[in-house]
């Protein structure tokens with residue numbers, strides 16, 4: 001007789017009478033029905049492999065054992081690539097992300113940088129000959145690379161990197177050296193024990209002149225013994241400049257010095273998707289748990305309610321739920337811009353480069369910071385159980401909050417965005433994402449609280465905050481401050497303007513995607529509710545910006561607050577159905593709180609039992625330390 005599949009009765013009730021087709025949303029998020037089929041096939045192929053399962057929870061292993069276990073699985077995954085039903089590239093893409101990849105490699109993938117940065121650097125910046133020499137070797141895993149840019153003393157300020165590559169015209173070689181302790185390459189993933197090659201970013205010196213940071217291919221370790229090559233500590237090696245600009249001993253400037261930053265732009269684009277996937281996991285865990293967890297008393301004398309029935313809990317979880325759709329659609333738009341810009345750059349057309357740089361900085365900073373805040377809210381919404389390691393919130397939070405720092409610390413990226421906005425507003429010329437800054441702000445200042453009216457408010461705030469920042473810069477200039485001082489003294493306004501620009505892009509992406517999308521009426525209804533909830537939520541959170549730049553009144557805010565709480569109540573019944581639409585398997589969620597069947601308490605108990613400390617009633621340390629203390633009559 002088939003074993004009855006347990007389903008928590010509350011979750012079962014939540015799933016009854018779903019008014020929309022969950023699969024339609026799954027296909028929307030996957031990029032179509034075929035992509036969903038491919039993803040599910042791949043998940044079955046990977047997650048059914050017993051060798052990829054952890055014998056013991058990773059948190060109970062030593063640092064070295066964790067590394068060895070993750071490397072074992074990462075290498076096994078590479079062997080499985082060849083037979084993957086989804087093909088190598090889609091499989092690699094899935095394995096490098098926060099979804100399937102982190103379901104297997106919970107502590108991180110020792111080979112990630114090889115695929116996420118090393119190969120993209122070769123593809124984006126290598127000459128044809130260099131690609132012919134190295135790409136096949138890299139794809140065949142006959143070399144493992146990383147991207148070594150950050151140093152002990154510099155991560156943000158690339159023009160301040162100390163590693164030097166001096167060209168010797170006599171030997172036609174580059175001599176790489178780390179002239180100081182602070183020049184040591186620090187942070188690059190896989191650099192410590194895994195990679196035997198690296199793309200090293202160094203200041204190129206030729207004929208006594210510094211030509212700025214350039215990428216160099218450097219062999220780090222012997223390919224047979226894996227021993228560090230002689231002098232690797234001071235990097236006196238025989239590197240090769242990638243995308244060599246040294247022609248017959250003469251330096252030839254690239255068409256744009258920032259093309260050497262292209263790999264970072266690529267990863268910033270990828271990060272937007274990655275943090276969205278992590279946020280989707282956190283929202284799913286917290287939403288399902290909040291419909292299983294019953295606590296306290298809503299109506300005196302009644303049964304303890306599901307905590308999701310508290311408006312306070314809806315206020316915690318429904319904005320992040322809406323954000324997962326907003327960020328996904330914005331990341332899709334950014335990805336399309338990246339592809340178009342990259343294809344153009346390959347043809348020598350750099351026109352879209354500034355817009356791509358501006359938008360990738362804006363969205364990477366916005367999505368990572370918002371996702372980190374939302375993941376923490378999701379964790380807190382699960383009370384004590386959300387704090388447990390096995391909840392997976394600590395790991396998800398660690399992954400998302402790291403994205404606020406790597407690939408460009410967010411503050412620094414906000415200031416890059418502001419530089420682009422100020423330049424566009426002043427010169428009245430700029431790329432697609434900043435067209436709203438060209439010309440006077442159109443439309444009335446009076447507030448119209450329809451969806452279209454709220455989007456106009458976002459646009460007015462975005463223009464207005466750039467103008468406020470420019471006014472600050474001009475004021476400092478009139479006081480005789482040098483431009484760099486004026487810039488520094490306007491940083492608070494500049495960052496606000498950059499953030500408003502990023503929010504406008506996300507809001508317009510969400511609204512436009514719903515307008516253009518071929519959606520069934522029920523799906524359009526629920527996604528429109530999420531869209532309206534999210535853009536009102538952000539407006540209420542940042543109402544100061546809107547007061548500063550429009551005629552928003554107290555009455556308008558009260559009206560928007562009422563709309564907001566009405567939308568919380570309207571979306572609440574579909575919360576579980578919406579997270580079910582993400583189609584995240586239990587192995588990907590990796591959390592007893594978020595499992596599909598809602599059997600939370602038994603799974604929590606089973607997880608606790610796995611602890612080494614729970615393998616005996618009395619731990620040996622009692623006899624060594626506690627018993628003597630108890631007897632010592634202090």
Ligand SMILES: CCCCCCC/C=C/C(=O)SCCNC(=O)CCNC(=O)[C@H](O)C(C)(C)COP(=O)(O)OP(=O)(O)OC[C@H]1O[C@@H](n2cnc3c(N)ncnc32)[C@H](O)[C@@H]1OP(=O)(O)O
Pocket residue numbers: 096112116147149150155156157158159189258259261262264265267270271274353354357405406407408409412416419420423
């Ligand atoms: C998701 C899956 C896993 C991911 C794993 C990731 C692991 C992590 C890896 C890393 O962290 S790798 C290291 C990342 N490090 C950084 O991102 C460093 C951040 N710093 C910078 O990018 C630069 O220092 C800077 C902040 C952009 C400043 O550069 P610079 O001082 O050279 O330029 P500016 O003087 O500020 O601007 C001059 C000019 O250049 C334009 N520009 C700057 N960067 C770019 C770019 N990338 N692309 C195009 N254009 C760029 C800038 O807009 C200015 O233009 P104008 O205003 O003069 O027109």
Ligand SMILES: Cc1cc2nc3c(=O)[nH]c(=O)nc-3n(C[C@H](O)[C@H](O)[C@H](O)COP(=O)(O)OP(=O)(O)OC[C@H]3O[C@@H](n4cnc5c(N)ncnc54)[C@H](O)[C@@H]3O)c2cc1C
Pocket residue numbers: 113147148149150151153154155156157186187188189402405406407408409410411412415
């Ligand atoms: C998990 C992780 C993985 C990483 N992987 C890699 C890797 O594989 N390869 C690699 O090369 N690097 C890697 N890094 C390094 C990462 O790229 C840097 O840490 C990051 O670029 C930030 O630079 P920083 O550490 O110098 O921070 P800093 O810039 O020193 O930041 C310190 C403070 O200074 C502020 N600040 C700096 N400049 C300005 C400014 N102009 N205006 C205002 N405020 C400013 C910052 O906002 C921040 O508050 C990784 C980092 C992490 C956390």
